[in-house]
Every structure is written in structure tokens, then in C-alpha cells.
Amino acid sequence: MMGKVHLLPGTTFSDVRMKGDLDPSKSAAMTLDEVECWLAHAITGVYHRELHRGIGATPLVAWQRGLEGSDEQPGRGSPTPVTDARKFLIDFLPMERRLVRRQGVFLHSISYWSDVLRTLIGEREKMVVRYDPRDLSRIYLWAPDGRYYDLSYADLRRPAISLWEHRLALKRLREDGRAQVDEDAIFAAIDRMRGIVDRAIVETKTLRRQRERRLQAARVAPVEPAVAKPDKPHPTAFEPLPENERLFTNVEEWL
Known part of the structure; x- marks a missing residue:
């Protein structure tokens, strides 16, 4: 899978020797959202359906065997269906444990607040707080009632940051x-x-x-200037004109 990722335009490679003189910023063409979409298709549409040498089957077939069972081992049964997509997503986000204070919850040196915290101030145990590394403007507090609550910046003028x-x-x-x-x-x-x-x-x-x-x-090809023909040299006062150019032919020359 990582080999395929390094084929994308803008890859930085895993080794500076492999990168050489290539400037990834000049060849980068995909947004982060597009990379995530590409990766999802690469995993579910390609990797899960390719033969895995370590298990001797495709990951999709191995998954189905694990659920349904085989001659060698019994199946584990189907997993519980996901009924709350939001909770399912948040469960996979990185987490920290923080105390709820009167000023709110502090994470990454930033203060977060929500009115729901008023009922939790004074709790002695640290609570699970999850966050999305792509957007720190909001974090998610796992409360004792078994629900995630959104906490926003205490100062709402702050911009979203990663x-x-x-x-x-x-x-x-x-x-x-x-x-x-x-x-x-x-x-x-x-x-x-x-x-x-x-x-x-x-x-x-x-x-x-x-x-x-x-x-x-x-x-754009430059326009060549026209070459002017040289003017006929003017005769000097000391050179007599040819007879065919003289106005008067019977004039005695005094030289």
C-alpha cells in the first residue's frame, strides 16, 4: 500500500536519497480530502481484494472466514451494526484525559468550553477528551452519561487550526x-x-x-530590420564627373 502512495504526485518518499533533487511541492496536485478519498478506495477496492501472501488469501476472504468460521476454527459472528456514525468516528480519534475546571477544559494549551461543563465542574477524575488533528477548533468530551459532547474554543474569535x-x-x-x-x-x-x-x-x-x-x-521571433542599400557616394570636388553625367560637356576644366 505504501508503495502505491509514493506513486502519487507530490510524494516526499520515505528516504531523502529516493527523493533526490525532486521538489514535491512542484508536482503536488491533490488536496488532503482527495488523498483521503483515494486512500479509502485503494484500501477497500484494491488492497482488501488482492492476495495477501502472509495469510494466503485476500483480506476480504479472511474477514469473512473470521466471521462465519471455517473447518479449522469457529466463526466469531457478525459485529454489532453501527447505529451512531458520529460516535463511531469520534471513537477512532486520538484521546487525552483532562480535568474539568471552572475555566473549562485545557488541551494543547487552548481553553475549551460548553455549557454542559457546568454540571461537571468539580469532578475529581479526569475525563476522556478526543480531538481531530485536522481541526482543533472543536474537541469531544466523553461524559459520565455515555455521550460525547462538543466543546468549542472558549474564545470563539479564534480561527480553526490543525x-x-x-x-x-x-x-x-x-x-x-x-x-x-x-x-x-x-x-x-x-x-x-x-x-x-x-x-x-x-x-x-x-x-x-x-x-x-x-x-x-x-x-516570438524578432522582426529582422530591413537592410538599407548604401547610398551612392557623393563625388568629391577633386574628381571630375564622367562625361555622360555632365550637364555641360564642352566646358574647359581648370585644374
Whole structure:
């Protein structure tokens, strides 16, 4: 499967020696959503139906044998059907355990809040909190009543950020000598980084247009200037004109 992934445009490869002089940013053509869709099809439509040498069957056949049983082993039976797609998705997200405080729930140095927390303030046990690394603007608290509750930023003016941006911001702040990092510093750093990217995109587009204009100008053949015929040299005062060009032929020359 990883071999197929490295065939996608924009791959960074797993080894810098394999990448060589290739610049992945120049060949990248797919969005993250498109990569996720491609990966889902590659797993369910291709990988699950290809022969796996380790098990001697396709993963799909091995799954069916595990459920239905075979001559060698009894089946485990069909799994419980998924009735709550939202909970099913959240269950697979990464998790942390956090206390509910009066200010809310703190995760990744960011404060989160929801009115449902009012009834949970004072709980001594840490609660399960799950988050989507692609969007930290919302997290999910597993409450004692067996339900997930959405917690949003305590400051709703904050923009949605990814875990990757968050980690890069922390790295930049530590490089700048910031020992203590708070929420304001994190979002300020992310805002600066996004500004750099936005300006680079504009400059890159401008440079690309300028380069295309130069290439277009180079492809246009230059118009050769017309070569003017040299003028007939004017006779000097010391050179007599030929007889056929003289206006008066019977003129005595005084030289």
C-alpha cells in the first residue's frame, strides 16, 4: 500500500536519497480530502481484494472466514451494526484525559468550553477528551452519561487550526526563547506563519506570470530590420564627373 502512495504526485518518499533533487511541492496536485478519498478506495477496492501472501488469501476472504468460521476454527459472528456514525468516528480519534475546571477544559494549551461543563465542574477524575488533528477548533468530551459532547474554543474569535500548525507554532516560539507558551502566543505565531504563506503564494503567482511572459517573449521571433542599400557616394570636388553625367560637356576644366 505504501508503495502505491509514493506513486502519487507530490510524494516526499520515505528516504531523502529516493527523493533526490525532486521538489514535491512542484508536482503536488491533490488536496488532503482527495488523498483521503483515494486512500479509502485503494484500501477497500484494491488492497482488501488482492492476495495477501502472509495469510494466503485476500483480506476480504479472511474477514469473512473470521466471521462465519471455517473447518479449522469457529466463526466469531457478525459485529454489532453501527447505529451512531458520529460516535463511531469520534471513537477512532486520538484521546487525552483532562480535568474539568471552572475555566473549562485545557488541551494543547487552548481553553475549551460548553455549557454542559457546568454540571461537571468539580469532578475529581479526569475525563476522556478526543480531538481531530485536522481541526482543533472543536474537541469531544466523553461524559459520565455515555455521550460525547462538543466543546468549542472558549474564545470563539479564534480561527480553526490543525495540530500540525500548532506544533510548528510551538517550535517557532521555543526557538525564539519562549519558555512559557500561552494561548495568545500560539495563535499569534500561527497568524504570522499564515501571513508568510499568503504573501509567498501571491509572490509566487506574480513570479510565475513574469516568467511566462519572458518565455512567451523569447518564443516570438524578432522582426529582422530591413537592410538599407548604401547610398551612392557623393563625388568629391577633386574628381571630375564622367562625361555622360555632365550637364555641360564642352566646358574647359581648370585644374
